[in-house]
Amino acid sequence: GDSVTQKQGQVTLSEDDFLFINCTYSTTTYPTLFWYVQYPGQGPQLLLKVTTANNKGISRGFEATYDKGTTSFHLQKASVQESDSAVYFCALVDTGNTGKLIFGLGTTLQVQP
Amino acid sequence: DAGVTQTPRHEVAEKGQTIILKCEPVSGHNDLFWYRQTKIQGLELLSYFRSKSLMEDGGAFKDRFKAEMLNSSFSTLKIQPTEPKDSAVYLCASTQGAGNTLYFGAGTRLSVL
Numbered sequence: 001g002d003s004v005t006q007k008q009g010q011v012t013l014s015e016d017d018f019l020f021i022n023c024t025y026s027t028t029t030y031p032t033l034f035w036y037v038q039y040p041g042q043g044p045q046l047l048l049k050v051t052t053a054n055n056k057g058i059s060r061g062f063e064a065t066y067d068k069g070t071t072s073f074h075l076q077k078a079s080v081q082e083s084d085s086a087v088y089f090c091a092l093v094d095t096g097n098t099g100k101l102i103f104g105l106g107t108t109l110q111v112q113p
Numbered sequence: 114d115a116g117v118t119q120t121p122r123h124e125v126a127e128k129g130q131t132i133i134l135k136c137e138p139v140s141g142h143n144d145l146f147w148y149r150q151t152k153i154q155g156l157e158l159l160s161y162f163r164s165k166s167l168m169e170d171g172g173a174f175k176d177r178f179k180a181e182m183l184n185s186s187f188s189t190l191k192i193q194p195t196e197p198k199d200s201a202v203y204l205c206a207s208t209q210g211a212g213n214t215l216y217f218g219a220g221t222r223l224s225v226l
Contacts, residue, residue: 032212034215036215041219042219042220043117043204043206043217043218043219043220044156044204044217045216045217046214046215049214051212089155089156093211093212099143099144099146099161099163099208099209099210099211099212099213099215100144100146100158100161100169101215103155103156104155105154105155106155106156
């Protein structure tokens with residue numbers, strides 16, 4: 001079945017550091033891919049979304065590129081701020097083309113001032 | 114438009130009790146999901162409704178978990194009887210359909226003693 005893998009459980013950085021969060025996926029199609037962010041006490045919210053038509057998503061300084069060759073969708077940001085501290089989830093739309101999303105386990109980002 | 118509303122925000126139950134969690138999706142959304150979130154398992158799908166019809170009832174959760182969608186603007190998740198291992202955050206989410214943004218509520222944090 002469809003799956004999403006995030007290898008990093010936690011990432012700790014200092015302000016202005018470069019962020020890279022790993023995400024790989026497994027599916028039989030070319031689904032829409034998402035990054036969601038969850039701040040403490042809130043539900044996850046959409047950070048960015050990429051389809052096969054546009055290949056790259058950019059939002060609030062974050063970017064992710066759809067790479068069909070390596071089946072990856074890594075999240076990057078050039079310079080993180082303390083306010084970026086949150087949990088980041090990679091997700092894909094399941095093969096059945098329902099509204100259902102398959103999520104990775106999440107990566108907790110802690111940015112120290 | 115109002116987002117997804119979940120009540121209560123926190124629930125404390127004794128083992129063996131019945132609890133009911135409530136959710137109001139975004140107006141006009143056709144798909145509604147219930148997820149359970151824990152640090153170990155991440156986001157696990159409990160139930161999925163499309164236009165009020167139950168499309169998926171997460172296998173491992175069938176025996177004590179029952180989600181209902183009484184009308185297009187209200188859903189409940191009943192856990193009966195509760196067990197300590199049910200302690201988690203329960204998230205409700207809605208979307209217009211496949212490939213669209215999934216909007217989450219803030220969640221209900223359940224503690225079972």
